[in-house]
Amino acid sequence: MGPVKLECGACGRVEPFEPGATVCGACGKPLLARYETDALDGGELRRAWAERRGTGMWRFRELLPLRADEAPVTLGEGDTPLIRTRELGPELDLDLRVKDETRNPTGSFKDRGLSAAVTRAALDGQPGFVVPSAGNAAAALAAFAARAGLPARVYLPADTPEGVRRRCRHYGAEVEEVDGLITDCGREAAAYARETGAFSVSTLHEPYRLEGKKTMMLEIVEALGWRAPDAIVYPTGGGTGLIGSWKVLGELVAAGVLEEAPTRMYAVQSDGCAPMVRAWQEGLEEAPEWEAASTVAYGLRVPRALGDFLILRAIRETGGGAIAVSDEAMRTAADELGSREGIDAAIEGGATLAAARALREAGELEAGETVVLFNTGSQLAY
Ligand SMILES: Cc1ncc(COP(=O)(O)O)c(C=O)c1O
Structure with a gap:
């Protein structure tokens, strides 16, 4: 168990799974943990993970950076609910779910x-x-x-x-x-x-925060009966959860846990700091720094991201996209999640609802599709 190697997401250089890994020694870009997915049995994994349900994200240890004889530093994080919306889904004619990450030990993903x-x-x-x-x-x-x-x-x-x-x-x-x-x-x-x-442990300056974040998507496909959603909407700063979702879907298909994972990935940012949206619209492979970044969504005030090229690759390869919304739209939508669904949402979670609405109006999200909003943190944090 544990990764067998680390691979640079940009230049492909391979490094061993050894203590002290940071970024690629050749080009300084993020390293991605690689597992022996071919040697895993999808059916067995699904059974083992189901038996360990309720014990948090480390129940997926076969796809996490932990050797068989090692114990994690844990506070019971993970195993958060995927809540089916009561009003908002029918209103948008979507099977609209919220991955509620406010239930984690410190209130965020x-x-x-x-x-x-x-x-x-x-x-x-x-x-x-x-x-x-x-x-x-x-x-x-x-x-x-x-x-x-x-x-x-x-x-x-x-x-x-x-x-x-x-x-x-x-x-x-x-x-x-x-x-x-x-x-x-x-x-x-x-x-x-x-x-x-x-x-x-700065975002993507070491390989394992990404591994932890990818368990959100693992729980989502499990909650959907081992089916990948049609689309996800992710409030994007450094993009770890979006890159992690993309990475783990590939791993689940390779390990035979899923037959296919055609999930479109949408990144949402504030119109006061939207480097990924601009790069996506301009067809760039990397995202130049956003000058004078300003937004009340502190988690989205990230003018430059080390994993920019991975975010852009994930949204392009999956047929998704990137969209900017105003701070006012995010705030209103966060309060809607609270007042109409009873879900505690910080402004970043509100951004996903505002974006889903705009994507639906633009015909990007189609009637009846299963769409997951990442409600990344509690408004109590602010
Ligand atoms: C509540 C919240 N949502 C979203 C983000 C952005 O997350 P990521 O860096 O994975 O894109 C952050 C980051 O600080 C956050 O605190």
């Missing part, structure tokens, strides 16, 4: 990625952690580092809501405020890592 990254790094003997974050990843790192008994430092933009800082300190993390955006936080976090030897 970031817990999955940080559980996986902290697990691997702690097992590999790293002394402590650092991360640049819009807020949710910082809280998640703080919690899982505490669980591992290791120190963590987080770098947040200075305008991050006070509640986020309080939550990080509650879990014992050191909080640093940076006058700037997440990209500026990234530079400071990287310098701190270089100076102190702390391990950086």
Whole structure:
């Protein structure tokens, strides 16, 4: 069990599955964990995973970075519900579901990625952690580092809501405020890592947050009776959950868990910070930095992403797309998820509903299709 190797998502260079993996040693792009999917039996996997249901995301350990004799750093993350909408689906003439990630230990989907990254790094003997974050990843790192008994430092933009800082300190993390955006936080976090030897779990700067995040899609196809949805709508910053969804569908088909996975992937961003949408519209393979990024959706205020080329490849190869919505539309839609469906949604979750509505109006989503919105975090975080 565990990956057999790591492969660069850009140049294809292969590296061994060994302690301390970060990015590709040749080109600096993200490394992707590769498993021996041919040796797995799809039917057996489905049975084993069903028997372990209710124990969280590590029940999918055959496709996670964990060797047979190792134990994860876990707080029970994962196994979140896929909620069928009561009013919004019929209104849009869709089988519209919400993957409700607010139920995770610190209230967001970031817990999955940080559980996986902290697990691997702690097992590999790293002394402590650092991360640049819009807020949710910082809280998640703080919690899982505490669980591992290791120190963590987080770098947040200075305008991050006070509640986020309080939550990080509650879990014992050191909080640093940076006058700037997440990209500026990234530079400071990287310098701190270089100076102190702390391990950086910045998005896609190590291979395993992606592995944790991909379990969202695993749970979705399982909840649909081992069927892939027609489309997903993902609020995209660094894009880890979208890339992870695309990656794991490939793995499930290769392992014989699914026969096919024709899911179209849609990335939604704010019109105040939409580098992926612009790159997609212009037919580019990478996304140039978005100048003067501004949006109240802190998780989507990511002007440049290391995995840009993977996000663009995922939406193109699956026949999906990228769409920008206004902050006002996101906010209204988040409140609709709350008031019409009883679902706690942060503004990023609202973005997915606003986008689904626009995609439906444009005829991108067809009547009757099964469409999953990623409700990535709780509005209580703000
Ligand atoms: C609530 C929320 N949604 C979406 C995102 C974007 O996630 P990703 O970086 O995987 O694209 C974030 C990231 O901070 C977030 O906190």
